[in-house]
Amino acid sequence: MERLTGRIILLWGWRRSLTAFLAGAFAVLSQAPYDFFAVCFISFPVLVWLLDGATVAPRSGALRRIAPAFAIGWWFGFGYFLAGLWWVGGAVLVEAESFAWALPFAVFGIPALLAFFYGFACAVARPLWSNGLGRIAALAFAFGLAEWLRSFLFTGFPWNAIGYAAMPVPLMMQSASAVGMVGMNVLAVFVFALPALFADRRHLRLGLTLGAVLVTAHLAFGYVRLATPATADGPTLAVRIVQPDIDLSEKWDADVRDRIFRTMLELSAKPPEAGQPVPQLILWPETSVPFFFTERPDALTALGEMLGDGQLLVAGAMREESGRATGEETRYYNSVIAINDKGEIVDAVDKVHLVPFGEYMPFADLLARFGLEQVVAGPMNLSPGASRHAIAAPNGLRALPFVCYEIIFPDLIAVDATSADIIVNVTNDAWFGDTPGPYQHFRQAQVRAVETGLPLVRAANTGISGLVDPQGRIVDALAINVRGVIDASIPSYRRDARVAGGARVNGLIILFVFGALGLGMVLRQGLRPN
Known part of the structure; x- marks a missing residue:
């Protein structure tokens, strides 16, 4: 171990950059759909040892002292995001004749930009570097800070945060309800990096003890929470989730729009299977209506004829607001529209957090x-x-819709979900085909259910559609590239609206505790006599 560590520490030039890149790329195997979290026990110790070797002359300026650490973190991040997000390039190839030019930016540019956050993390950690356990705490603090910033800076894109590596199954997701994603990111990096202590064995026993305590608490909390089912309190809601599996090449083809719409109507009107109730709420995916209702009022008439008494359709659709009366430009929205059994639009919620370069x-x-x-x-x-609100669903329940990748933002969900009984997520992951992307998206939606203590109902065009209970367990789901429906009854659950907000506070406390620990250790080392 000492010989291997020494060789990694002494790496220089392109060899050091390549090792950091490969360590980051290897860590992606911890994310969905692979869920092999053990790889992080290799990737993060390697990162620690690379940072051990990121030294410069003592009298160098401040920027020069952190530049090697930043470079190591950037290459680690570039490998991580390139291996984890390469599938984004598939979106620009759907309409390759128009957008193929953007393929290099989608595949390489986005990972290169996101890598700056991990470069920042290593640059922050290096001044707090000390021997033994202190540098592990410093790295955990720095990565937790970087992941938190990544969730909102430059519109935010917290995809594949490190904390998800520690949550491959519901048993290991429950801690998110107590410490949020901020806390999970900090604690995950701390535990994953602990094997680095085997090299010089300084603080090894203390580190292994802390790691064992954290892992045991993580698993025990999950076991106890899963063994204590969420309390159903109030009416149930019979829901039908529609997954139409529409080819994107046909999505906006004027010649097949009517056929697509008929497919949606037929799936929605199917009699429920034996033992399943007649659905009260029918959910369609993002942009599942292949035209504007303002152009096709006959479509609303057809929906009114299809819906039974008391049924409500919640459908993803494009919405337009004409500016002719005011002389302004027509505005277009990616929306969730509620339609009653009379074919009337009774509510609409527009997507608040748009995708940069994709939607604007x-x-x-x-x-x-x-x-x-x-x-x-x-x-x-x-x-x-302008804002988000819950849609009034049958039986007096409130369904809060999030469109596509809005579901990956923990703070956004935590704030808005306090007024809801059910989280609704509509998406169209067909842009990315059968790649890791849809699996990663679904995993992050699962964790949002755990954080908020609310059931999640998710409709995707080509998958993964499903129903997730408040503890992250998949009640039912449809695989990718399958056409069908899910019928299920959703109880309303007794919950504390302060849970998600409290987890955010706890996570920030953990972040600063590890920052203080790293700072304290480096100060103690500096004061120690030679």
């Missing part, structure tokens, strides 16, 4: 000043919703 062009006004009207006037320019 950042800095559109600035680009337009440079004559780039063609770029900013493309079909990607949607308008964000």
Whole structure:
């Protein structure tokens, strides 16, 4: 072990960068759909040893002292995000004749930008570096800080946060309800990096004891929480989830729109299987309506005829607001629309958190000043919703909708879900095919159910659609590239609206405790006589 550690510490130049890149790429095997979290017990010790060797002359300036650590973190992050997000490139190839030029940015550019967060983490950790356990605490603090910042800076994109590696199954997801994703990120990095102590054995016994305590508490808390079922309190809601499996190449083809719409109607109107109740709420995926209702009022009539008495359809659809009366431009929204049994639109919730470059062009006004009207006037320019609210569902329940990747933002869900009984997620992951992307997306949605203590109902165009209980267990699901429906009854659960907010606070406390521990250890080492 000491010989291997020494060789890693002494790596230089391209060999050090390549090792960091490979360590980061290897760590992706801990994420869905692979869920082999043990790889992190290799990747993070390697990262620690690489940072051990990131030294410069004592009298170097502050930036020069952290530059080697930043470079190591950037290469680690580039490997991690490239191996974990390569499938994003599939989205631009769906309409390759128009967007193939963006493939290098999608595959390499996004990982290169996200890697700056891990470069930042290592740059923050290096000044707090000390021997033994102190540097492990410093790394955990720095990565926790970086992952927290990644959840909101530059619109935020907390995809595949390190903490998910410690939550491959519901037993290991329950801790998120107590410490949130911030706490999970910190604790996961701390435990994963502990094998680095085997190299010089400084603080080894203390580190292994702390690791054992944390892992035992993690598993025990999960066991106790799963053994104590969430308390059903109130009416149930019979739900039908529709997964139409529509080919994206046909999605907006004017010649097949009617056929797509008929498919949706037929799936929604199917009699329930024996033993299943007649659905009270029918859920369609994101942009499942292949036209604007303002252009096709006959579609609302058809929906009213299809829906039975008291049934409510909640469908993902594009919505437009004409600006003719005010002289403004027409606005388009990616929305969730509620339609009653009379074919009337009774509510609509617009997507608030749009995908940059996918649904809108950042800095559109600035680009337009440079004559780039063609770029900013493309079909990607949607308008964000002003706010989110719960839709009134049958039996007096409240269903809070999140469109596509909105479900991956823990703080967003924690704030909005306090007024809901059910979380609804509509998405269209067909853009990414049968790649790790849809599995990763579904996993993050599972954890949101655990954090909020609310059941999750999810409809995806080509999968993964499913029903998840408040403890993250999959009640039923449809696989990728399958056409069908799920019928299920959802109880309403007694819950404390403060749970998710409390977990966020606990997570931040853990973050600062580890930061203080790292700082304390480096100060203690500096004061120790030579």
